[in-house]
Amino acid sequence: MKNWHKLVAAGVFAASGATAAAETVEATLPNGLKVVVRRDARAPVAVSQLWYRVGSVDEVNGRTGLSHLLEHMMFKGTRKVPAGEFSRRIAAAGGQDNAFTSRDATVYFQQLAADKLPLAIELEADRMVNLVVDDEAFRREIEVVREERRWRTDDQPTGRLHEALYASALVANPARHPVIGWMDDIRNMKADDLRAWYRDWYAPNNATLVVVGDVDPQAVIALARRQFGALKPRPLPERREQREPEQQGMRRVTVKAPSELSYLTLAWPVPRLESLTDVDPYALSVLSELLDGHDAARLPRRLVREKKIALSASSGYDPLGRGAALFTLTAVPAAGVGLDALEAALKAEVARIAKDGVGAAELARVRRQLEASRVFERDSMFGQAMQIGALESLGFSWRAEDEMNRRLQAVDAAAVQRAARLLVDDKLTVVTLLAQGMKGRPAASAKLEEVSR
Amino acid sequence: MKPTPRWTALVFALLALPALAAPQIQDWRAASGARVLFVAAHENPIVDVQLSFDAGNRRDPADKPGVAELTLGLLDAGTATLGEEAVREKLTDLAASVSGSVDADSATLTLRVLARPEVREPAVALLAELVARPAFPDAVLRRERERSVDSLRQRETDPGFLAGRELSRLMYPAHPYGLGARLSADSLRRIGRADLLAFWRTYYRPESAVVAIVGDLTRAEAERLAERLLAGLPTGRPAPAALPGVSMQAAGRLRVIAHPASQAHVVMGLPMITRHDPDYYALMAGNYVLGGGGFDARLMRELRDRRGLTYGASSSLAPLEGAGPFELAFSTRKDKVGEALAVARATVADFVANGPSEAELAQAKANIVGGFPLRFDSNRKLLGYLGVIGRYELPLTFLGDYPARIAALTVADVRDAWRRRLDPARLDTVVVGPTSLDAPGEPGGMTR
Numbered sequence: 001m002k003n004w005h006k007l008v009a010a011g012v013f014a015a016s017g018a019t020a021a022a023e024t025v026e027a028t029l030p031n032g033l034k035v036v037v038r039r040d041a042r043a044p045v046a047v048s049q050l051w052y053r054v055g056s057v058d059e060v061n062g063r064t065g066l067s068h069l070l071e072h073m074m075f076k077g078t079r080k081v082p083a084g085e086f087s088r089r090i091a092a093a094g095g096q097d098n099a100f101t102s103r104d105a106t107v108y109f110q111q112l113a114a115d116k117l118p119l120a121i122e123l124e125a126d127r128m129v130n131l132v133v134d135d136e137a138f139r140r141e142i143e144v145v146r147e148e149r150r151w152r153t154d155d156q157p158t159g160r161l162h163e164a165l166y167a168s169a170l171v172a173n174p175a176r177h178p179v180i181g182w183m184d185d186i187r188n189m190k191a192d193d194l195r196a197w198y199r200d201w202y203a204p205n206n207a208t209l210v211v212v213g214d215v216d217p218q219a220v221i222a223l224a225r226r227q228f229g230a231l232k233p234r235p236l237p238e239r240r241e242q243r244e245p246e247q248q249g250m251r252r253v254t255v256k257a258p259s260e261l262s263y264l265t266l267a268w269p270v271p272r273l274e275s276l277t278d279v280d281p282y283a284l285s286v287l288s289e290l291l292d293g294h295d296a297a298r299l300p301r302r303l304v305r306e307k308k309i310a311l312s313a314s315s316g317y318d319p320l321g322r323g324a325a326l327f328t329l330t331a332v333p334a335a336g337v338g339l340d341a342l343e344a345a346l347k348a349e350v351a352r353i354a355k356d357g358v359g360a361a362e363l364a365r366v367r368r369q370l371e372a373s374r375v376f377e378r379d380s381m382f383g384q385a386m387q388i389g390a391l392e393s394l395g396f397s398w399r400a401e402d403e404m405n406r407r408l409q410a411v412d413a414a415a416v417q418r419a420a421r422l423l424v425d426d427k428l429t430v431v432t433l434l435a436q437g438m439k440g441r442p443a444a445s446a447k448l449e450e451v452s453r
Numbered sequence: 454m455k456p457t458p459r460w461t462a463l464v465f466a467l468l469a470l471p472a473l474a475a476p477q478i479q480d481w482r483a484a485s486g487a488r489v490l491f492v493a494a495h496e497n498p499i500v501d502v503q504l505s506f507d508a509g510n511r512r513d514p515a516d517k518p519g520v521a522e523l524t525l526g527l528l529d530a531g532t533a534t535l536g537e538e539a540v541r542e543k544l545t546d547l548a549a550s551v552s553g554s555v556d557a558d559s560a561t562l563t564l565r566v567l568a569r570p571e572v573r574e575p576a577v578a579l580l581a582e583l584v585a586r587p588a589f590p591d592a593v594l595r596r597e598r599e600r601s602v603d604s605l606r607q608r609e610t611d612p613g614f615l616a617g618r619e620l621s622r623l624m625y626p627a628h629p630y631g632l633g634a635r636l637s638a639d640s641l642r643r644i645g646r647a648d649l650l651a652f653w654r655t656y657y658r659p660e661s662a663v664v665a666i667v668g669d670l671t672r673a674e675a676e677r678l679a680e681r682l683l684a685g686l687p688t689g690r691p692a693p694a695a696l697p698g699v700s701m702q703a704a705g706r707l708r709v710i711a712h713p714a715s716q717a718h719v720v721m722g723l724p725m726i727t728r729h730d731p732d733y734y735a736l737m738a739g740n741y742v743l744g745g746g747g748f749d750a751r752l753m754r755e756l757r758d759r760r761g762l763t764y765g766a767s768s769s770l771a772p773l774e775g776a777g778p779f780e781l782a783f784s785t786r787k788d789k790v791g792e793a794l795a796v797a798r799a800t801v802a803d804f805v806a807n808g809p810s811e812a813e814l815a816q817a818k819a820n821i822v823g824g825f826p827l828r829f830d831s832n833r834k835l836l837g838y839l840g841v842i843g844r845y846e847l848p849l850t851f852l853g854d855y856p857a858r859i860a861a862l863t864v865a866d867v868r869d870a871w872r873r874r875l876d877p878a879r880l881d882t883v884v885v886g887p888t889s890l891d892a893p894g895e896p897g898g899m900t901r
Contacts, residue, residue, distance in 0.1 A: 042496050043830035075748075084758065087748040092816055094823020096747075111827055143761030147716070151764050151784055155612070155714040258713055260606040295541040295550070305537065311600050335603060365545050372548035372567055378497050379831045438610055438713065 024388075024398065025217035027224075031233045032205025035224045036388050036398055037217035040381050046114040046213025047381050050124045051389040053208075054201035055104045056181075057174040057323040058239065065181015066189070066197050068101040069145055073194055074108065075099075076137045078130035083137060086123050093119050103175055104322045105393045111382065114214040118223055124209075125227035128202055138191040146187065149180050157257035161265060161433040165328070168253040169267045169429035173244040175323025205233040208392040212385040244269055244324045251429040256436050261311065263433040264339050265330045266346055268423045270317070272325035276396065276403050281319035283419035284327055286411040289366045290358060291315040291329070291349065296365065299329070303345055309337045313346070320394055327423060339432055354420040357413045367409055374405065475853035476835060478842070479672060485659035485683045490839040490849075491666045491675040494832050498568040500668030501836045502577070504584065504682060505844055508560035508656035511629035511696065517644050518636045521656075523597060524649045525553045525560045530593040533586040537593060540583065549576035551583070557630050558774050559844055560656075563836070568669035577681050584657065585685025589649045602638045612718040612885040613784070619708050620720045623881040624778055628699050630724075656693060659686040663843035667832040699724045699776040705880040709889055717790040717886030719797070722780035723879055726772045728845040734858040735870035736770060736779075741817040742809040742867075743801070744768025744781055749816055755800050756783055762793045774845065779875065787886050794884070802877045808868025822856040 024038040059066050077083035090097040095112030097120075110120040153159035163178050170176035180186070209228070211220050247269060273281040291299045292315040299313040313331040329350070333342045377383050388398040480490045510521040529544075529551060531537045544551060549566040562584065566576040608614040618634045625631030664679045701724055712718075726736055737745075744752040744767045752766040766783035781801070785793040809817065829835040829852065842851050884890060 042494070043826055045826050045830045084748065088816070091746065091749050091820045092823075094820055094825070094827075096824065096827065113823055113826060116823070140758075140761035144757055144764055147762070147785060148764040150715045150786065155716055157610075258610055260610050261603060294545045296538065296545040301538065301541070305596070308596055311603050332603075335599065365542075368548045369545065375497065375567060376499060376565060379499060379833055381830065 023217060025221065026398070027221045029204065029225060029229055031229065031231055032203075033224065033228050033231075034208040034392060035221050036208065036210050036392060037215065037220045038212045038384060038388065039215060039217055040212055040384065041214040043381075044114050044214050045111065045381070046117050046211060046215050047109060047111045047385045048117060048120045048124070049107055049109040049210045049385045049389050050128075051208040051210065051393040052106045052201060053104070053206050053393050054106055054197075055102050055322075056177050056179045057103045057321075058201070059174065059177060059181075061177070062185060063189070063193060064177040064185040065145070065179075066193060067106050068180055069141070069186065069189055070194050070197050071099045071101045071106050071108075072141050072145060073133055073138060074127055074131060076134060076141070077132055078127050079132060080126055080130055081123065083134070086127065089119060089123065095120065101179055103179060105389075107389065109382075109385075117211065117213070117215060117220065121209075121220075121223055121227050125231065128204065128207070128228070129231055131198055131202070133191050133194050133198070135191050138194065142186060142189065145180070146183065149183060149186060152180065153178065154183075157255075157259035157433055157435075158263065160255055160257055161263050161431060164253055164255045165265050165267055165429070165431045166326070168251060168431065169269065169326055170244050170324050172242050173324040174242060175321070199234075200237050203234040203236065204228055204231045206236055208389060210385045210389045210392070212381045212388070247427045247429075250425050253429065253431045255431065255433050257433055258438050259433060259435040260437065261332050262339060262435045263330065263332055264342055264346070265328055265431045266343065267326045267328045267429045267431070268427045270325055270327045270422055271319075272321055272323075273319040276400055276407070279415065280419060280422065281325075282404075282407045282411050283415040284317050284422070285319055285408060286363070286366055287353065287416050287419045288315045288317040288327070289369065290353070290362060290416065293366060294369045298349055299331075299346075302349060303331060303342075307345065309334055309342060309345055320390060322394065343430065350420050350423050354417060354423075357417040360413070363411075363413060363416070370405070370408060475850075476829060478839065478849050478852075479675075480843075480849060481676070483659070483662075483664065483679045483683055485662070485686065485688050487659050487662035487664055487679070487683050488843045488846075489664045489666070489675070489679040490843050491670075491672065491679075492835060492839065493670060493672070493675075494667055494835075495669050497832070498669050499832060500564075500566055500568045500573055500666070500670060500678075501832050502564040502566075502580070502668075502678065502682070503561060503663075503665040503836050503840045504563075504580070505559045505561040505663045505665075505840055506657050507558070507661040507693065508652070509556050509558040510633045511557050512652070512656050512693065513629070513632045514648070514652075515632070517640055517648060518632045519601065519641045520644055520648050520652045521560060522555045523594070523601065523641075523644055524589075524652045524657075525555050525562070526597055527589050527593060527649060528553065528562070528583045528587050530597070531588040531590050532582050533588060535582070537590070540579070543579055544576070547572045547576045547579070549579075551580060557633065557777070559840075561840065565833075573678075574681075577678055581682050581685055584682075587649075587653060589646050589653075591646055594644075594646055594649065598641055598644060601641050605636060605638060605641070612712045612714045612716070613782075615710055615712065616718045616720045616782075616883045616885040617780075619710065619883045619885075620722050620780065620881055621778075623702070623706055623708065623883070624722055624724050625699065626702075628697065628724075628775070630699065630773070630775065630777070654690065657686065658690050658692075659683045659688055660690075660692070662686075663840060665836050665839035665843055667836045667839065696775050701776075702879060702881065705878060705882060707882045707890075708884070709887065710883065710885045711888040712885045714886055715786065716784040717787045717884055718782070718784045719790065719794055719882070719884050720780060720782045721797070721801075721880045721882045722778045723875070723881060724776035725779040725874055726770050726777055727775060728772045728841075728847065730772065732870040732874060733772065734855075735862055735866045736874065738814065738817045738821065738859055738862050739804075739809060739867040739871045740768055740770050740779070741821060742813045743804045743871075745770070746817060746820065749813075749820065751800050751804060752781065752783070752797065755796050756785075756793060760792075760796065762789055762796070766797070781880075790884060790887055791890060794882070794890070798877065801875075801880070805871050805875050805877055808864055808871065811864055814862065814864050814867060818859055818862065821859045825852075825856045828852075 093116040303310040621634035771777040
């Protein structure tokens with residue numbers, strides 16, 4: 001998830017004056033499994049997502065990439081279901097299945113005809129407790145994941161930039177590790193590391209099942225009880241929070257890569273949303289929208305179209321996550337434009353808001369966009385399930401979407417100005433990707449927030 | 454598992470759902486001759502509109518590839534009465550979004566807006582103005598041309614891009630479907646405002662337009678929307694020349710392009726399938742077995758599951774008006790590229806010689822047929838299908854026919870079609886990474 005409005009846009013219909021109120025039902029089984037079901041009967045299909053609260057922020061140095069590697073191995077068979085059978089059975093039922101790992105969670109999903117949902121639930125319940133990590137299959141999968149890392153990060157200039165950004169803007173908080181893991185950690189991983197990780201974190205009391213589709217919610221909850229109800233809860237490992245120590249001065253990092261274009265990213269550690277009543281995260285979200293949230297937003301308008309000093313310019317902020325949050329500005333210089341000049345121009349846009357604030361019309365434009373995207377996001381069942389799952393697995397209820405929207409809509413010009421004033425030089429990390437042409441390695445564009453199977 | 458009585462009741466409850474049915478598509482011709490396709494969807498207060506023209510990059514002038522993309526890209530850069538920033542502000546104030554894309558056959562614009570008439574009607578009027586009265590301002594053209602040049606320079610460092618482009622050049626050496634692969638900084642810089650205007654005049658014809666509409670509208674509202682959208686476009690311009698046939702090369706070629714990346718990227722392909730192909734369904738079902746079916750497919754099994762050679766290997770079919778490509782692609786570390794290529798070739802050869810097994814075809818059918826409703830379970834996905842049905846004059850029953858035609862296939866149908874249509878000896882192959890296939894060099898390699 002990159003943008004706040006995408007996260008909170010969907011699903012809560014009551015407040016937006018929409019026609020049909022969605023029926024969303026939740027239950028928590030005695031073993032701790034949370035189940036949230038939303039009926040959306042527009043097509044005879046359903047999406048099922050099982051969210052485990054374990055991701056790269058739970059890993060320690062030397063064992064990075066564990067969660068993602070385990071996600072790969074979850075398709076390699078259980079005591080009841082042989083290797084490859086999970087996906088084969090889902091495919092035979094007309095379904096699609098996959099999984100992804102983020103900093104905060106590991107998520108397994110199926111999309112299929114609604115009447116085939118029991119198959120998906122049965123298979124997920126089985127692999128929550130019955131996984132077999134075979135040594136030989138594990139050895140092959142290590143090679144697959146190393147290829148994935150080469151393809152996703154090592155051979156991609158923007159992949160390397162992103163990795164360097166988090167590794168240098170954060171020094172202690174585990175959000176600094178790449179989700180896929182460092183290459184040596186992947187190579188050195190042992191099957192026993194995965195078995196232990198599985199025993200530690202894969203339990204009903206560390207999971208949320210989300211179903212959206214043309215289903216009877218009560219019937220789905222009954223189904224979940226039947227399939228997951230007998231599984232035993234387990235004590236979870238202690239999660240020790242590692243707060244990022246306060247930064248005491250600007251950092252500069254350079255990455256060289258075989259790229260034709262250079263990239264510049266400015267990043268500031270900023271508050272994440274820990275409680276619904278926090279103030280800054282909402283204001284920072286609106287600030288990001290003003291800078292780069294819509295067709296007429298400031299950064300592309302001023303830097304790309306008016307001054308013509310950038311080929312692209314964007315902002316990024318995700319308030320939702322267990323790890324440290326960064327507010328980022330990223331731009332690619334136009335031909336002949338120096339990185340210093342571009343950096344100054346990006347900072348000037350922030351400074352302008354810090355000094356002059358923003359106009360009412362501009363703020364109203366952002367609010368209208370946020371409101372409309374809530375409606376648009378209802379078109380995707382998968383997107384709705386993602387939002388429910390993300391909120392639930394971060395400890396917020398799916399019901400929090402309403403309040404988050406109210407607070408987002410209530411952000412005023414003064415709050416945005418205060419948010420811009422958080423972005424000071426002493427807290428800044430500047431990462432520059434210096435283009436080396438084709439002498440080094442090649443390029444493309446990709447942002448690495450989540451890696452899938 | 455053996456269902457208990459309680460289990461049976463539960464399954465029954467879940468099964469008691471509306472019968473699976475293809476969406477009800479209405480179609481008509483607008484006054485200008487454009488084909489309109491409409492599905493009413495009242496559940497969410499949203500309207501999605503897609504407007505496409507026979508103005509894809511196959512229509513690029515042979516010496517100026519890139520005109521089709523720049524023409525589409527500059528439609529929102531200002532009109533006779535609105536400047537570039539004014540267009541963007543209006544769109545934002547209406548909370549509407551317009552996006553565009555160009556493929557070989559079509560130039561396509563899509564609009565998403567709330568269904569309320571206060572925003573829907575001005576958004577449709579604005580899109581109509583963008584299409585009918587583009588200004589193509591010189592200053593914006595210069596800026597966007599340079600951005601395109603820089604974007605191309607960057608893509609030219611990407612091994613996957615280089616492989617795909619070289620394959621396209623090999624497959625379509627003289628056919629307009631190869632024009633997109635002939636884009637260069639020079640060709641882009643030759644494009645002037647007059648080229649965009651001429652392209653727009655020639656190819657943005659309402660007679661060739663397809664309007665697809667999905668959303669919270671009545672039929673009468675949809676009819677008015679379609680008329681409004683096309684109202685400003687002049688009619689009566691001559692139809693452009695028909696597409697020449699695609700000729701296949703007598704023998705496949707191999708190109709090896711050195712690249713410093715840690716992985717080698719491999720693509721193989723040949724021109725194969727049209728939208729009205731008599732073998733359409735047999736090719737589609739077969740491709741699922743060979744490389745389209747993800748973890749069900751042979752390429753993934755052989756290259757990833759059995760040998761750990763790649764993160765992903767797949768094959769795809771891109772049906773077009775003329776013969777669109779069959780392509781196979783994967784990446785692997787450089788020192789394994791010889792082995793991986795041999796496995797891929799053997800996999801294709803065996804599939805073509807022997808076809809799918811009964812079990813494989815049954816699995817392909819089960820997935821394609823059983824999963825068909827997933828293909829249009831949102832307005833946005835459905836909109837894409839309406840656009841295809843309209844562009845290629847497919848029957849309105851296409852979405853219902855498709856699974857039925859797949860279900861009727863036999864192993865012999867699939868095997869015979871692939872034997873007739875894919876001669877492995879004619880597959881072109883491009884390998885980007887090693888300096889040669891015999892002695893894979895690794896200049897700048899970093900991973901071992």
